[in-house]
Amino acid sequence: MCVNRAAYTSATRRVVCDESQLLLVNTGATLLNFESGELEANAGDVILLPRRQRYEGTPLGHVTITTARIDTTFLRDQARWLPEDNALISALVAPDSDVAPLVVNPPLREVPRIDAALRQLMQGQLRYTSPFRRFRHVADLFDALTAPSSAPSTHDSVRRAVALLVEHSEHAWTMQSLAEAVLLSRSQLNRLFQRDVGMGPAGFLRHQRVRRMAALLTATSETVETIARQVGWTNPSHAARAFRTVTGVSPRHYRRHHRDDPRPPERTDMGFAPAGARSAMR
Template identity: 30%
Template sequence: MATPGDSSVSPDRWSRGAPFVARTATIHRPLGPVAYDCVKVIVVRDGSAFLFSEFGQQTVKPGDVILLGANVLAGSEPEGHITVTTIYLDTDYMLDQVRWQYAAYLEDRLDAQEFAETIYTEPAQILRLGEDRTGMLMPWVDEMVRLSIDGHPVGDYLRLQALWFQIAYVISPYIKVSPVRISPSQRVHIRPTLPRNRRFAPLRADVRRAATLLKEDPARRWTLEDLAAEVRISPSRLSSVFVEAYGKTPLAFLTMVRAERLAKLLRETDLTVTAAMQRVGWHSRSHATRLFREYVGVTPGHYRTMGAQTV
């Protein structure tokens, strides 16, 4: 979900100081789709909106909580307005919680990564808690917002973590998990992982450069070999370290970038759908429509109609 508050919170800014931050905002216009490199828990407080992501298009209203994994494209179109509180959670922090929650069964952090990939197969979910149960969360999310704005991540860390644990305790029974195993090679090609393992290491310079190249020129006919040559490592090595950093292969990451760019063109220009697809590097309309729908939840034509209805 292109969540209310995204414009004022940059994960690059807050993740250096704390593994979580919360913001409340009211939105009156369509947003997204955008993807963030963090897990997001979004509590709907007032109003309603159409939410579109990998699960298609659904309506959200008070009583709902939205769970979005890292690097999941999502957007929203308010029905008048919607007020939400968004909690942004660092993926490494979330993975460590899995590690310690199942410490009796898991040997180490790598085991936790594999375990999380096994059970969390739906990186975009709407949790229908109901207004009474969601109302229980409000004092905790309000305090979390206040402490996040105060900006004392060290001094307030234990209280922020306690608040998050209380919220997680209420919503966790509603999160869909699966006993079905999806292999890592399948997962990184089709959907983002939740969460992924960064091993608490800085992103490699060549990986950052590869992601920047894809973002700066998504229309280029990229191959893994071309991208690897640009950053001067082997294609197999680039694929491995890129998945470790971003939770998906370079070409899957490129698909996400193209879908986000296409949505922006459909919102902000008068280009035809076909012309907009070609602008972002897709030259087959049927292929582009299928990929856009997989990542955004609606077809490009439907997405443009949604924007036109708000004019």
């Protein structure tokens, strides 16, 4: 599995996928055109693109996408070990001509785990990583992608809160201001958010800011301090600590290894070449 992350502001040319691809939209939104139609992909969406079909992406502004290329032939050989009743696995092992692009829609609580697994796989391409460790990250990725939604359906107010934090992560959110925006009390919001997303609003906001910061570090030449402020942190030192907590490396280390990779950038077949207290939620 080969993984890369890139930012786009203009349409990609229409190309044919040689291998199936899994897309995670990190920030922004894009229109995906394919042979039988089109779909809009927004931040947090996970989409499977079956191989041997033509695709073209049209960003709606600035969009950052993580792409994983999947060896479908190998996966089909392992089909006997995989769950048969999962839509993603069924699409991956089905005959190519029978499959349209699939929006995976994992439980909200799994999206940070999917992002982390893809990031670990991407970082493992820049330095030696043992095969067993890479296999663990691949297993984590597919475990999160195929996780059943055992919890009750996501509360509408939580969906609105998630959308606000994704689309406006630069805002100086407090638990009070977010709760008021979605018409819940602070305690209700925290309880429902924890239940449906697997972390509190503050933790989710931190992950969103880190995702946006990572995208800007690789797509722009702005200073780390400037980028930290753009995504919503007023204290660059706090931003650096949060970035290291989520990614395991400093912002400068992340930029150095994702912009100065001595190898030629991988190219995906879509033409994508290698985002209680009232105190502020930081």
